[in-house]
Amino acid sequence: MKTLLYRVQSSESDVDGSDVHVVARVRPLNQQEVERNDGSSTRFPSDGAILVENQTAAKTFSFHGIFQPGCTQKQVFEHSGMRRLLSMALDGYACTAFAFGQTGSGKTYTMTGPVTPEAADSMTQEKSLKDLGCYGLIQYSFAFLMEKVLEGNDVNYTVKASYLEIYNEQVQDLLNPLAYESVQVRWSKGQGFHVENLFVREIESLDDLMSVLEDGMRNRAVAEHNMNEHSSRSHSILTVYLDSESATEEGMSVTKHGKVSFVDLAGSEKVKDTGSTGETLIEATNINRSLLTLGNCISALSDPKKRTGHIPFRDSKLTKLLADGLGGSGVTLMIACVTPSSYNVSETLNTLRYAKRARKIKNKPVIRIDPREELILKLQREMKLLKQENLFLRDQLEFPHREKPKFPKPNTVDTNESRGKISSNKMLPALPAIKSTSDGSKNLTNLQEYMVENEALRNENHNLLTQHSVDEREHRIISRDNDKLARKLEDLSRTFSSSLTPLSQKSF
Numbered sequence: 001m002k003t004l005l006y007r008v009q010s011s012e013s014d015v016d017g018s019d020v021h022v023v024a025r026v027r028p029l030n031q032q033e034v035e036r037n038d039g040s041s042t043r044f045p046s047d048g049a050i051l052v053e054n055q056t057a058a059k060t061f062s063f064h065g066i067f068q069p070g071c072t073q074k075q076v077f078e079h080s081g082m083r084r085l086l087s088m089a090l091d092g093y094a095c096t097a098f099a100f101g102q103t104g105s106g107k108t109y110t111m112t113g114p115v116t117p118e119a120a121d122s123m124t125q126e127k128s129l130k131d132l133g134c135y136g137l138i139q140y141s142f143a144f145l146m147e148k149v150l151e152g153n154d155v156n157y158t159v160k161a162s163y164l165e166i167y168n169e170q171v172q173d174l175l176n177p178l179a180y181e182s183v184q185v186r187w188s189k190g191q192g193f194h195v196e197n198l199f200v201r202e203i204e205s206l207d208d209l210m211s212v213l214e215d216g217m218r219n220r221a222v223a224e225h226n227m228n229e230h231s232s233r234s235h236s237i238l239t240v241y242l243d244s245e246s247a248t249e250e251g252m253s254v255t256k257h258g259k260v261s262f263v264d265l266a267g268s269e270k271v272k273d274t275g276s277t278g279e280t281l282i283e284a285t286n287i288n289r290s291l292l293t294l295g296n297c298i299s300a301l302s303d304p305k306k307r308t309g310h311i312p313f314r315d316s317k318l319t320k321l322l323a324d325g326l327g328g329s330g331v332t333l334m335i336a337c338v339t340p341s342s343y344n345v346s347e348t349l350n351t352l353r354y355a356k357r358a359r360k361i362k363n364k365p366v367i368r369i370d371p372r373e374e375l376i377l378k379l380q381r382e383m384k385l386l387k388q389e390n391l392f393l394r395d396q397l398e399f400p401h402r403e404k405p406k407f408p409k410p411n412t413v414d415t416n417e418s419r420g421k422i423s424s425n426k427m428l429p430a431l432p433a434i435k436s437t438s439d440g441s442k443n444l445t446n447l448q449e450y451m452v453e454n455e456a457l458r459n460e461n462h463n464l465l466t467q468h469s470v471d472e473r474e475h476r477i478i479s480r481d482n483d484k485l486a487r488k489l490e491d492l493s494r495t496f497s498s499s500l501t502p503l504s505q506k507s508f
């Protein structure tokens, strides 16, 4: 029987993306580890479970999915939850996929595939999801995204991309490497933490996206040390922005601002193992410091008692830029990369402990949409409900149905309080013409018109309700009067019939 190299947890409870989706990937033993006769410290007892053992103890961890050594890149793409993450980005959510783990554990391999000059050279040859071979999650995701974007399905997408690295606590624009001094992380109320002056490239094809990756990777800081020939000395974030324009049921055009960020973290390293000195030692210190801050944020966010308190996002640029996906309004996939080598068992345990904590983080994902357009949409939906209520009330009162309003300014409501009578013609407010446009000033006009229309409908419904209760009260009073009259009539007829009794029967 063929053994499955990936084991995914079967129950998919998190449908809205509020749980951080966590999977673990174990790479094969490398040549150095084989030559050293390292044993394997990992086993895979059941779906989504990984058991790590050292000389003294064994510990089992459970994740959404486990990828064993020998798993293909395609299997990781298909079964890691990546497709779902991308679909959510296409729907307007801010999504993040990030790989973390010790140096040499396979983060860059998982995200972009093997880093060789040949691989980079062939990157810009137009490819499809089927022929990506050894490429990583990023290229598979690009192919998936562009397939969906070009399909369209009543949605118009505008695609852009940026690529940055955080090197020694400085943000550098990998698509515009000469401009690093002007690239700063800022915070604003509307955007949260964001990078100012980052170069954003317009994308029209899969080829364009591949060249973003290729250009960025060429500029990325890489160095050799004892544990990895091509070790990333920086954290990199490649972001694909997906602005989508679509029509709502009400015929309004809405723009959503989805995005997906692919984060390849630099690996934590024990300097005595990597042998880092000079420049690489400074890099290692910065890498370890920012990863420690990330670890502190994850610890605080995974603890129900601490998650509402202070989270030290501001302590590093990395955590500032990941803040939205960690306990914020984004959707996140984490890939914990580990080596099976018994020599590195304590690092493997550390990575999996962080991954376990990350599973407890709760996000509150929201679709990113222009607040004014969102308000218009809300008003349109409210109007629909008010109109339904209006129809119902008019039916109850046997009033004629509301005519389609033709004039652009609000009308007044006839509040004939003495009788509560409403003239159905007079009270019709304006119904604004609904325009399918995303143009700001027209949107503002629409917004004002909808507010006026909804206010008028609310007033009208209120008056109809008042009218309804007035009618009911009158109905009750008339019924009572009628009852009284009926009783009086009965008394009268009784008196009358007794007055007609023959004289002979009367006793004197």
Ligand SMILES: Nc1ncnc2c1ncn2[C@@H]1O[C@H](COP(=O)(O)OP(=O)(O)OP(=O)(O)O)[C@@H](O)[C@H]1O
Binding pocket: 026, 027, 028, 030, 070, 101, 102, 103, 104, 105, 106, 107, 108, 109, 110, 114, 115, 228, 230, 231, 232, 233, 265, 266, 267, 268, 337
């Ligand atoms: N799943 C895998 N299958 C085959 N080879 C792999 C796999 N994962 C990693 N490797 C190889 O292991 C080596 C280290 O991988 P990689 O550079 O991706 O590690 P990393 O975690 O990104 O390290 P660093 O933090 O130092 O950048 C590379 O030669 C890579 O090709």
